[in-house]
Amino acid sequence: MWETLKEYKEILFTFQDGIAKISINRPQVHNAFTPLTVKEMIDAMNICRDEEKIGVIILTGEGGKAFCSGGDQSVRGHGGYIGEDTVPRLNVLDLQKQIRSIPKPVVAMVAGWAIGGGHVLHVVCDLSIAAENARFGQTGPNVGSFDGGFGASYLARVVGQKKAREIWFLCDQYNAEEALDMGLVNKVVPLEKLEETTVAWCKKILEKSPLALRMLKSSFNAELDGQAGIQELAGNATLLYYLSEEAKEGKNAFLEKRKPDFSKFPKFP
């Protein structure tokens, strides 16, 4: 039974047994996102990061017909997607970075359309589980847009350069089995089994060491994300070091206004 963690206008944010679920709630437009949708998702992701009881995050869309159809073209204006504050934004790029850097696994649960910027959202998730009715593709060059960031480079790492160029240059749509064949999703299940399977995968992940998962996620990112990826991995190394008596000796010595004594700590080969 999913319990509501916080009320929003354009997303649902719920929790069950260590799992948070962030669900775009605009099924009338196949879960296209506005700047507000994205702002709310970023807020929910921040809560997921800070909340100790959350170990895994599911990203999905309401209605069973779409995961997400990308940016809402009806609010696309001069220079970006325009919300109530009249400022043109591409804040989904911030959300993509957040999905990659949050130190907990993020699982895309995809029913129906994962298209355009919605497709990129599932691509940047750590794992993707698809229903048999899932359809994948990019539309940018059809509608006057493109995502040359993770949407191009990370997609190419996932499916290979030739396939990624095909996906963007032809703007074809691919069914769930084709997505599985090209390594774009981890598993395909009947629609009625989608949530059950995703939750089962999340529960398996929750049994694992959270620090090991954290280190692994940042290690996978480090190879691809340049300085930002190395910073993430190094931040985790600092976290581990802070847990050690050796690091605590340095801090304590400073606070006690004495010389630190690091002599008792081992110099590993």
Ligand code: 2NE
């Ligand atoms: C997804 C797709 C292929 C589904 O087609 P179909 O025929 O099943 O549904 P339909 O009738 O097109 O859509 C149902 C309703 O949802 C709206 C439609 O306009 C329609 O509304 P009504 O006619 O019933 O009033 N709708 C669907 N997607 C929407 C969208 N993205 N924005 C606003 N309204 C949308 C088909 O719907 C489709 O191709 N959708 C558009 C996909 C798309 O081009 N997305 C934007 C890509 S660019 C992007 O996301 C992006 C980026 O490239 C870079 C940075 C940030 C974002």
